[in-house]
Amino acid sequence: MPINNSNEIIAFHTIKDFEGESFFIPDYQRGYRWTEREVLDLLNDWNDFYENNRDGSYFMQPIVVKKRPDDDSWEVVDGQQRLTTVHLILQALNKKSAYDIKYAVLDNSSNNVADIGECQNTGDDINLYYMKQAYKMACGWMKGEEAKAFGADEGQKKKNLSNFIFNKIRFLWYRADLVDDSPGEKIFQRLNIGKIELTQSELIKALFLSNDNFTGDAVNRKEEFARQWDEFEAMFQNDEFWYFLTDGEGADSPTRIDFLLGMMTEIHSDMFEQKEISRENLDSRDGLFRAYYSVFRKNREQFKRIWDCAVDFMDIMRLWYEDVDMYHLVGFRVIDRESIPNLIKAWNGKVVSDFMTNDLVGPIVQRYIDDFDAQKTYGSSDTNGGWKDRKSEARGVLLLSNVLQVLRQNKSHEENQDYTQGIFYKFPFHLYKKQKKGSGYGWDVEHIASATDNDLDSVQDQREWILFAYLSLTDENRKEFNKAHRKSLCTFFSNETKSAGSGEEGVFSKLYESLTKYLGVNPPQPMSREEKNRISNFVLLDSATNRGYKNAIFPTKRLHVKDKERGRLRFAEWNKVKQEIEIREKDVKSAFVPPCTKDVFMKAYSNVVNNSMAWTAPDAAAYADYLTDLSDWFKEKYCPNN
Structure with missing residues (x-):
């Protein structure tokens, strides 16, 4: 019998519903091309489903159709491979198909496709050839062990499989002409360019747009x-x-x-x-x-x-x-593994202030603010004198600090009578999350001063320090330095140079002393292992950048962080031909640098910058004070009664 309610945009239909219907496959589609492998996969999938769920319905992918006004048949815009395959399998079961299929590219196709087993000279047409192979595959499959779920013998298999196909297989039926008056070829192109099928949301949208939902003046x-x-x-x-x-x-x-x-x-x-x-x-x-x-x-x-x-x-x-408050607090809570559905449930039925206090601010204060201690050491010594690292535990509070720094800046501008504006700058959650998604790495908790002491004993570290120190000089200082130390530089950057103090009479020591005078820096006091594993020596850094420079010295890290953000790296290198240090630039892949990370390497939190070439104990103390102040500000601002 014809399809009931054929004017529905979307419906699920069994093969039995297709009885008496005619389908037309237009010439803008490719012909039938399912291989034996694809037919076998479908049959095996049916067998597995039937074995585990005999009373359930098996859902096939959509068939997209348009009504043909000239002969009342259905133009198949998409899904003809599936529709034809079921048609052929039914013939292998000695069942005449419930529906008729006509291919525009095949002469007398209605008769040929309806009885492919008796069709001769299938080798003359590629479509009929593939159909005959699919038919033979289904016939052979029925006789083998792969169809065992449908019965013990071939007769039982055919009976149960026929019943399954007619009554349990459900095609998703989509009438494109009721929502889109474009020609079938245009719809076909939209669906198949890039092999994009109808998404679930597009099908649901069609349900909402169904004419049955809108009557009269609706x-x-x-x-x-x-x-x-x-x-x-x-x-x-x-x-x-x-x-x-x-x-x-x-x-x-x-x-x-x-x-x-x-x-x-x-x-x-x-x-x-x-x-x-x-x-x-x-x-x-x-x-x-x-x-x-x-x-x-x-x-x-x-x-x-x-x-x-x-x-x-x-x-x-x-x-x-x-909203500036909601944006930053909800955004952080989502990263902190709270879901939007749960937050919406919490929002419903509450006044805004209660939602802010109980569901946004409260959990943040309880988990991060109340327990914040800038002197906490993230790690411990083991029995063998090694170090058990727990710096990853600081990731949440570091991210929160970045979010709160931006929020605090916004609130400051909001309260400034000269501005009286809301969002000045949002923390870019999209960049933070995209970094994890795109790089495959995500974010590391990075030591500012390297976790292991770098005493500049190796030639590689010494040369690196000289180049970055040179990069920090003024143009005038560079000229003076080159003139005074040209011979030493040539010696130092030659292949024969060894560690400072051996072989070359401490060439590095002389260069180091001269550069520190230009820069006005003194060797920093060494930090203990405990001090190096506190929040005051941690920043968030994208894993690709962090793992790229490994255990580099502070100025190397600073330069990478600064230039990675702008996508342009400025660096110094030894020119063997000219026998001098050159300053060059090159394009690099940019990355999002969290605001606190950037400020740390720019020493924005330090009260006095005495040493631009190292992260010192006073720098760490100033950073710790800032993070503590930021935590106190948040609690005072959003929990005034606690």
Whole structure:
């Protein structure tokens, strides 16, 4: 019998529903090209499914169709390979197919495809050749052990498989002409360029746009829904908004509104059938669509209320994104493994101040602020005199410090009568999360002063120190230094140079002494191992940069951090031909540098900068004081009664 409710945009249909229908495969599609391997994979998948779930429905990928007005048949825009394969398998079961298929590229195709087993000279047409191979594969499969779930003998197998195909296989039916008046070829190109199939959200959108949802003067409501949907998708496509809300998973999907649709099943589970929103079902193919489709079929008014709630949730998330306090606190809580659905549940039914106190500020203070101690050592000595490193435990408080520094700057501008403005600069959660996603590494807790002492004993470290010190000189100082030490430099950068104080009468020591005078620096007091493993000697640094310079000296790290942000590296190197140090620049891959990290290497927290070539104990103390003050500010600002 013909398809019931054929004017529905989307439906699930069994093969039995297709009885009496005719399908036309236009010439803009490639012909039938499924190989024996693909047919075998489908049959084996059916067997596995039937063995474990005999009463369940097996869902096939969508068939996209348009109604052909001239003969009342269906133009298949997408899905013809699947539709034809099922047609051929039924013939292998000695069952005449419930439906008819005609290929524009095949003469007398309706008769040939309907009885491929009797079709002669299939080698004359590539389409018929592949169809005959698929048919033979199905016939052989039925006789083998691979079809054992359907029965012990061939007769039983054919009976059970026929019943399974007619009644349990469900095609997702999508009438493209009811939502898109483009020619079938245009729709086909959109679906198949880059092999992009209809996403679940596109199918759900079609349900919401169904004409059954809009009667009478509700045309304006339909247009409003379409506008809202496009607006929300555009918001999610904005990486700043997307990464503020998520960990980035799903960023590569052509549609990101799936995040909102999935969130609805979690927050308003009472509006869906419980079995449809089980984790197992939602994680399965087309599971999200089936959850919405179930409500669509049974309760249209409830289905429309789901969208009204989704609009409310978008308003909440937009408010959070645009408010300076909410943006930074919600953004940090999400990184700290709190979910947006949980925060929205907490938001509903509360006044804003209670939500801020109980669900944003409270957990941050309890986990990070109350226990903050700038003198805490992140590690301990083991019984063998080694060091058990625990610096990764500082990652959360370091990230929080970066977020709070930006928030504090914003609040300062907001309270300045000359500005009286809100967001001056947002902490870029999208850059922080993209670094982890893009590099495959993420973020390291990096020692500012190297964890292991660098006494500049090796020639490599000595040369590195000389080059970076030279880079820090003024142009006038460089000229004087080159003139006074040209011979020593030539000796020092030759291959024969050994460690300072041996072989070359301490050439490095002389160069070191001269450069420190120009720079006005003195050798820093060494830090203990405990001091080097405190928060005052830690910063957040992207792993690629950190692992690139390894155990480098402080000025090397500073230069890498500064230049990595701008994507242009300035460096000094020895020119063997000219026999002199040259300053050069080159393009490098840029990276996001957290604000506190940048300020540390620029020594912005230090009260007095006495040594630009090392991270000193006074620098560390000033940094620790700043972090302590930042924690105190946050607690006083947002927890005044505690």
